[in-house]
Amino acid sequence: MEVVRVEGLGKTYPGGTKALEGVSFSIDRGEIFCLLGRNGAGKTTLLRILATQLKPTVGRASVLGHDVLTDPRAIRPHIAVVPQEARPQMLLSPYDHIFYMCLIRGRSRADAKERTRKVMDDLGLWEHRDKLAADLSGGLRQRLIIAMAMVADPEVLFLDEPTIGLDPLGRRSVWAMLRGLTKKGATILLTTHYLDEAEVLADHLLIVDKGRTAFLGTVDEAKGDTGVGMRVIMEPAAGNGSAAPEVLEPKSSEEILAIVERGLREKRKVTFKPASLEDAFIKIVGGSIEVENT
Ligand SMILES: Nc1ncnc2c1ncn2[C@@H]1O[C@H](COP(=O)(O)OP(=O)(O)OP(=O)(O)O)[C@@H](O)[C@H]1O
Ligand SMILES: [Mg+2]
Structure with a gap:
């Protein structure tokens, strides 16, 4: 079922x-949909339109079937x-x-008490419950903002950008929580700069x-579409220390074999790395070098 x-x-x-x-896409129920782009690309604008905080000037958008x-x-x-750069009430x-x-979202006091405990436990906030947010x-x-x-x-x-400033364990607890929510049928749209x-x-x-x-597509498609299934870093030959390493993107096993042979022949260290989404992202938007129109 289409949710967005x-x-x-x-x-x-x-x-x-x-x-x-001219942006068009849809999100199915239970999906995590990630919105990526450089600073000023329009991510927050899009998210705020969908969250009914900002009106579009052209086109249509609906959430759960409502315009x-x-x-x-x-x-x-x-x-x-979860807005970008939100802050809690410090006092x-x-x-x-x-x-x-x-309470604001309509729970009874007894229900609110139980829910508060559960959400705070899930996000590791319970032990900090009585401090000042400041x-x-x-x-x-x-x-706390996510909670x-x-x-x-x-x-x-x-x-x-929900996980900005979180330590690696904090980020993972947020990821696990988001996955848990989608398993129960929630649909999530998030922006991030963490690829x-x-x-x-x-x-x-x-x-x-x-x-x-x-x-627009899956992570695998992003990597595949740009031909970066694997990256090979070939260090400069000994005695040529000032040269930059070569970064190669073989697209077939024959090309991989040829790189290995060349590495052996030229006595150069060769490292194979799986392509990351970051490689694909840089390929996709890296061509646009102008600073955003702020
Ligand atoms: N209230 C506003 N009034 C005028 N221009 C705005 C406003 N908000 C954003 N913009 C402009 O719209 C463009 C998109 O901004 P937006 O905040 O959507 O980008 P973003 O992708 O969320 O960037 P970031 O990664 O830095 O958060 C930018 O050029 C920005 O300067
Ligand atoms: Mg933004």
Whole structure:
């Protein structure tokens, strides 16, 4: 079942900045959909349009079958948003943030108490429940912001760079939680600059570049489409220390064999690496060297 549908979507901000142009895609129920792109590419703009916080200028978008322009009120009870660079209320405790968010989202006090405990446990926040948010580390504050979005058990979750500032274990606990949510039927759209994160999480990804679709497909397709199934680094020959290593992208076993033979012949160290999404990303958007139109 299609949960998000976007057709020919565009956004021009007052002042004339074209942040999005002709973007179309859909997201099925239970998917994690990753939105990637350089700074200023239009990710936050797209996410905010889908979260009914910002109106598109052309095209259509719907969430759970409701149009974002004509029917935003039908969408809002079913979604939650982790905005980019959100901050908690510094003079409230983490417990109060979560507990009151449960009440705001319509839970009874008894239910809210139980839900607060569960969400705080899941995100490793329980032991910090009574501190002031001001006294939490940056990563714990970010976890608190994510926890606030989790309380509603949303059908669709929009997260704008959710794991920024988290330590590696914190990031993994967020990944596990997101996967857990999709297993229960939630649908997730997230933006990230961490390509390892997108590689682990994304069922589908959209790479936007200057507001336009640069790539839409799976992680494997992103890597395959750009011909980077494997990378080979060939170090310079001894005595040629100042030369840069060669980076090769063989596309067949014959080419791999030829590289190995050349490495042996020229006595050069050869390292094989699986291509990463980062390689594909750089290929896809790396051609655009101008700084974003900010
Ligand atoms: N409120 C606004 N008014 C005018 N222009 C804006 C506004 N918000 C964003 N823009 C412009 O729209 C473009 C896209 O911005 P957006 O915030 O969507 O990018 P992003 O992909 O989220 O970038 P980042 O990775 O830095 O978060 C940029 O050129 C930005 O300057
Ligand atoms: Mg952004």
